[in-house]
Amino acid sequence: MYGWIWRHLPGNAWVRALISVLLVLAVVYVLFQYVFPWAEPLLPFNDVTVDNQ
Amino acid sequence: MAATADENEATDETTAAPGPEPAERRRRPGRIAQAVSVFGELLITLGVLLGLFVVYSLWWTNVLADRKADRQADKVRQHWAQQKDSGPGALDTKDGIGFLHVPAMKNGTVLVEKGTGTDVLNGGVAGYYTDPVKATLPTTGKEGNFALAAHRDGHGAKFHNIDKLEKGDPIVFETRDDWYVYKVFAILPETSKYDIGVVDPVPEESGKKKAGHYITLTTCTPVYTSRYRYVVWGELVRVQKVDGKRTPPAELR
Numbered sequence: 001m002y003g004w005i006w007r008h009l010p011g012n013a014w015v016r017a018l019i020s021v022l023l024v025l026a027v028v029y030v031l032f033q034y035v036f037p038w039a040e041p042l043l044p045f046n047d048v049t050v051d052n053q
Numbered sequence: 054m055a056a057t058a059d060e061n062e063a064t065d066e067t068t069a070a071p072g073p074e075p076a077e078r079r080r081r082p083g084r085i086a087q088a089v090s091v092f093g094e095l096l097i098t099l100g101v102l103l104g105l106f107v108v109y110s111l112w113w114t115n116v117l118a119d120r121k122a123d124r125q126a127d128k129v130r131q132h133w134a135q136q137k138d139s140g141p142g143a144l145d146t147k148d149g150i151g152f153l154h155v156p157a158m159k160n161g162t163v164l165v166e167k168g169t170g171t172d173v174l175n176g177g178v179a180g181y182y183t184d185p186v187k188a189t190l191p192t193t194g195k196e197g198n199f200a201l202a203a204h205r206d207g208h209g210a211k212f213h214n215i216d217k218l219e220k221g222d223p224i225v226f227e228t229r230d231d232w233y234v235y236k237v238f239a240i241l242p243e244t245s246k247y248d249i250g251v252v253d254p255v256p257e258e259s260g261k262k263k264a265g266h267y268i269t270l271t272t273c274t275p276v277y278t279s280r281y282r283y284v285v286w287g288e289l290v291r292v293q294k295v296d297g298k299r300t301p302p303a304e305l306r
Contacts, residue, residue, distance in 0.1 A: 001094045028105065036109045041171070 118177030118209035151228040177209025200252035200269040212272035223304035235287035
């Protein structure tokens, strides 16, 4: 899976490494900005209120 | 003849002898090996994802909530400064009604807003209960219970150190005109989240039977979970007028 991505990135190893880092940052951004805030109320870790679940 | 050819091909593929395209061959492991490798990468991904979620819950939500609460607190202070001359104005409950100072928790000041819904508490503030029992605000001067809730972890984690509070510790609530100084008299380290009697006007679980000026802090316990609730009760000791320089009362110095 990751090997496949690596092989399909353009450029030499350094360019690929740079693009990989950017990709990882983009994924983390999307997770923190959109996915986790959406998922948080659906998960049972923070059921703080009785009525407002 | 055909069989021999197949055999030759097979041996060709398995031998490490330098073939025409060694990279091509390395790229093609067996199907099962490929499946196992993808499965392994998925597991690693899942692990990293959960790790990131922990980082998000315990750190990033704090950053966001503190930022928001600071902005809100500035707004309230500004409001107060502007209202100074206009006499005892109406209580502004939208931005926040005041600040909670709990020296034992060592977390500075906590803005207090109306309501205990996640939308309120996720803003890095303490909220006073409007449901199931309406909290009695100290500014009304009436007897009752000023019941508050805040997060134990994440979203500002304003009551994270609630377990550091001991009997006799001060809890100070600051409004535009007054400092309300409370003293802790009872602690309930663990109760069910359905135990709503703890925020009653006369919280009998604290041992009190008569009406008085009480404050109740509630949050989740144990830390990093929301399984039970931790409750701290305090009673009003005195009310001190805010002076021109907003000198904090002795308990906060």
